[in-house]
Amino acid sequence: MSENAKLPPLPTGTVTGRAVTWAKKNLFDGWFNTLLTIGSIAFLAWLIPPIIEWAIINATLEPSIEACSEVTGACWGFVNANLRLILFGTYPYDEQWRPLLAMIILIGIICASLGGVKYPSVRKWIIPMWVIGVPVIAFLMWGGFLGLTYVQNSYWGGLPLTLILSSIGIVFAFPFGLLLALGRQSNMPALKTLSVVYIEVIRGVPLITVLFMASVMFPLFLPDGVTIDKLLRAQIGIIMFTAAYLAEVFRGGLQAVPRGQFEAGESLALPYWKSMRLIILPQALRLVIPPTVNSFISMFKDTTLVVIIGLFDFLGTVKLALRSDPAWTKYYVEGYAFAAAIFFLICFSMAKYSAYLEKELRKGERR
Amino acid sequence: MTIATETKNDALRPPSSEDVITVSKMNKWYGNFHVLKDIDLTVRKGERIVICGPSGSGKSTLIRTLNRLEVYQQGEITVNGIHLGDDVKNIEAVRRDVCMVFQHFNLFPHMTVLENLTLAPIWVRKMPKKEANDLAMHYLERVRIAEQAHKFPGQLSGGQQQRVAIARSLCMQPKIMLFDEPTSALDPEMVKEVLDVMVELAKEGMTMLCVTHEMGFAKEVADRVIFMDAGQIIEMAEPQAFFDNPQNERTKLFLSQILSH
Ligand SMILES: Nc1ncnc2c1ncn2[C@@H]1O[C@H](COP(=O)(O)OP(=O)(O)O)[C@@H](O)[C@H]1O
Ligand SMILES: [Mg+2]
Numbered sequence: 001m002s003e004n005a006k007l008p009p010l011p012t013g014t015v016t017g018r019a020v021t022w023a024k025k026n027l028f029d030g031w032f033n034t035l036l037t038i039g040s041i042a043f044l045a046w047l048i049p050p051i052i053e054w055a056i057i058n059a060t061l062e063p064s065i066e067a068c069s070e071v072t073g074a075c076w077g078f079v080n081a082n083l084r085l086i087l088f089g090t091y092p093y094d095e096q097w098r099p100l101l102a103m104i105i106l107i108g109i110i111c112a113s114l115g116g117v118k119y120p121s122v123r124k125w126i127i128p129m130w131v132i133g134v135p136v137i138a139f140l141m142w143g144g145f146l147g148l149t150y151v152q153n154s155y156w157g158g159l160p161l162t163l164i165l166s167s168i169g170i171v172f173a174f175p176f177g178l179l180l181a182l183g184r185q186s187n188m189p190a191l192k193t194l195s196v197v198y199i200e201v202i203r204g205v206p207l208i209t210v211l212f213m214a215s216v217m218f219p220l221f222l223p224d225g226v227t228i229d230k231l232l233r234a235q236i237g238i239i240m241f242t243a244a245y246l247a248e249v250f251r252g253g254l255q256a257v258p259r260g261q262f263e264a265g266e267s268l269a270l271p272y273w274k275s276m277r278l279i280i281l282p283q284a285l286r287l288v289i290p291p292t293v294n295s296f297i298s299m300f301k302d303t304t305l306v307v308i309i310g311l312f313d314f315l316g317t318v319k320l321a322l323r324s325d326p327a328w329t330k331y332y333v334e335g336y337a338f339a340a341a342i343f344f345l346i347c348f349s350m351a352k353y354s355a356y357l358e359k360e361l362r363k364g365e366r367r
Numbered sequence: 368m369t370i371a372t373e374t375k376n377d378a379l380r381p382p383s384s385e386d387v388i389t390v391s392k393m394n395k396w397y398g399n400f401h402v403l404k405d406i407d408l409t410v411r412k413g414e415r416i417v418i419c420g421p422s423g424s425g426k427s428t429l430i431r432t433l434n435r436l437e438v439y440q441q442g443e444i445t446v447n448g449i450h451l452g453d454d455v456k457n458i459e460a461v462r463r464d465v466c467m468v469f470q471h472f473n474l475f476p477h478m479t480v481l482e483n484l485t486l487a488p489i490w491v492r493k494m495p496k497k498e499a500n501d502l503a504m505h506y507l508e509r510v511r512i513a514e515q516a517h518k519f520p521g522q523l524s525g526g527q528q529q530r531v532a533i534a535r536s537l538c539m540q541p542k543i544m545l546f547d548e549p550t551s552a553l554d555p556e557m558v559k560e561v562l563d564v565m566v567e568l569a570k571e572g573m574t575m576l577c578v579t580h581e582m583g584f585a586k587e588v589a590d591r592v593i594f595m596d597a598g599q600i601i602e603m604a605e606p607q608a609f610f611d612n613p614q615n616e617r618t619k620l621f622l623s624q625i626l627s628h
Contacts, residue, residue: 258473260469260471260473261473261475263436263467263469263473264469264473264474264475266434266435266436266462267434267436267462267465267466267467267536268462268466268486268487268491268535268536268539269459269462269463269487269491269539270486270487270490270491271459274490274491278486278490279475279486282477283475283476283477286477
């Protein structure tokens with residue numbers, strides 16, 4: 001604004017005038033910047049038109065192999081024809097309204113929780129919403145009574161599976177990670193050692209190994225006859241893994257809160273847990289919103305690794321659809337592009353929400 | 368209003384004979400570093416004590432042992448008849464009665480001024496929110512800052528923040544207040560507004576231990592001045608005797624340095 005005031009009055013009047021001034025100042029200021037601007041424009045001009053041509057102009061939506069073989073562009077018909085397989089995996093075809101409804105409820109609860117934290121009147125409903133919502137989702141997915149047929153969870157798949165694994169993962173990994181971070185800072189040696197060992201061991205191995213151990217090694221330690229469901233094992237593996245990463249993120253936040261804050265709490269006779277909850281954590285967590293969301297995003301994408309233990313998450317069902325008919329197999333670019341678009345949409349929303357939350361929490365408060 | 372009543376209101380009440388803090392033969396180490404050596408100190412109810420001494424002499428450490436922000440390894444500390452040791456119940460009981468005002472205020476930046484003040488009454492004293500708010504407003508008026516109640520600490524000047532910190536302590540209705548260089552992080556023009564509040568508190572009979580180099584404050588309100596050096600209490604005397612006739616060479620040197628500017 002103040003820079004504008006210094007400029008000659010002529011161009012500030014019209015929109016084009018202002019655009020020209022802006023461009024001169026930001027895009028063509030100096031030969032290097034000008035070169036960069038021209039280079040970028042040329043690159044985009046080279047890149048974008050062929051993509052649009054392939055994805056839209058020369059593409060077809062018609063769900064038939066014949067239509068696809070006639071066009072030069074993308075065969076979205078593959079996605080169209082296999083949409084239900086891609087979305088719901090091997091869930092019984094006639095019952096697929098159940099995962100659809102479950103998914104809608106889950107997304108609804110997530111959106112209401114994220115959007116509602118700001119408003120005290122909504123905030124008090126967040127926990128009841130989850131307490132009621134999760135059993136409803138479980139009932140829809142499993143069924144078994146009230147007229148719904150029982151569907152074993154080895155038939156679950158697709159987007160609902162991905163969403164369930166990651167949202168339950170976040171809900172449990174968050175508090176677990178927090179306890180680990182506090183444990184690591186504790187001055188009780190046993191607790192501290194336990195936390196450090198846990199974090200370092202889990203962080204030191206790839207998620208694939210954790211999942212493999214959960215599915216192959218873990219049952220070996222259980223007494224005969226006791227089995228833990230494959231899905232549950234994968235879920236536990238994801239929680240354990242994510243918690244270790246979150247613990248380190250939270251530890252960074254805890255260290256960034258000045259020691260004096262804790263001392264002020266102590267000198268007001270606040271006990272440890274109250275001090276933590278009311279003084280330290282609100283400050284520590286707000287500092288680590290970006291890396292926390294970063295962990296969530298990478299965890300969301302890591303849920304795709306459950307394929308290796310035989311669960312078909314959303315990416316797994318795309319592969320399933322590609323293999324469903326040899327004629328479709330060559331349209332893997334379209335299949336993966338569709339999956340990538342959905343993943344991107346969800347991850348990008350998380351990133352946007354994180355930015356929004358940071359801004360909300362800064363309001364009014366100046367440091 | 369007559370001059371007589373005014374002076375009567377203004378006069379310092381003499382401390383009572385009841386002891387509220389007893390420190391005997393207290394020693395503290397940081398690893399191998401002997402930071403407090405054989406500290407003996409008795410504070411009576413209503414007494415105002417100023418502690419001074421060169422930087423690093425252990426002043427902060429001493430007053431921080433009195434509400435157990437720091438542990439000690441030898442000797443005894445008793446506050447309000449409660450032995451201050453490892454017992455968590457005792458520590459919390461002592462902290463309810465002893466509040467500390469810090470050099471860097473240590474206000475909670477994510478809460479409004481009012482929330483800063485009501486936090487402890489609500490969560491420690493279990494006071495209903497409404498009552499806590501009234502109490503907080505009362506003390507904010509006392510420190511002349513009531514109009515800032517809904518701002519965040521970061522929006523206030525240093526002097527204002529320190530007055531809020533004092534009000535926050537007062538909301539716990541403490542019997543004893545500890546001050547650790549409350550004015551040394553302030554710009555010079557803000558020192559007075561904070562000292563004024565502290566002088567008022569002193570005149571109301573609050574038991575105070577104050578680490579400060581504000582010698583004017585010491586002369587005006589202190590019952591005793593303590594000089595510390597290298598972890599020891601070197602000299603302890605009434606202000607007049609302390610300033611006019613210091614006994615120890617180190618005290619003399621310190622006073623000559625601090626009073627010369
Ligand atoms: N946490 C600590 N660990 C080790 N040494 C410390 C610690 N805190 C203070 N000290 C040392 O103890 C001495 C006394 O410190 P302090 O009580 O803060 O002095 P003062 O308040 O008189 O300036 C100083 O030499 C300081 O370096
Ligand atoms: Mg100090």
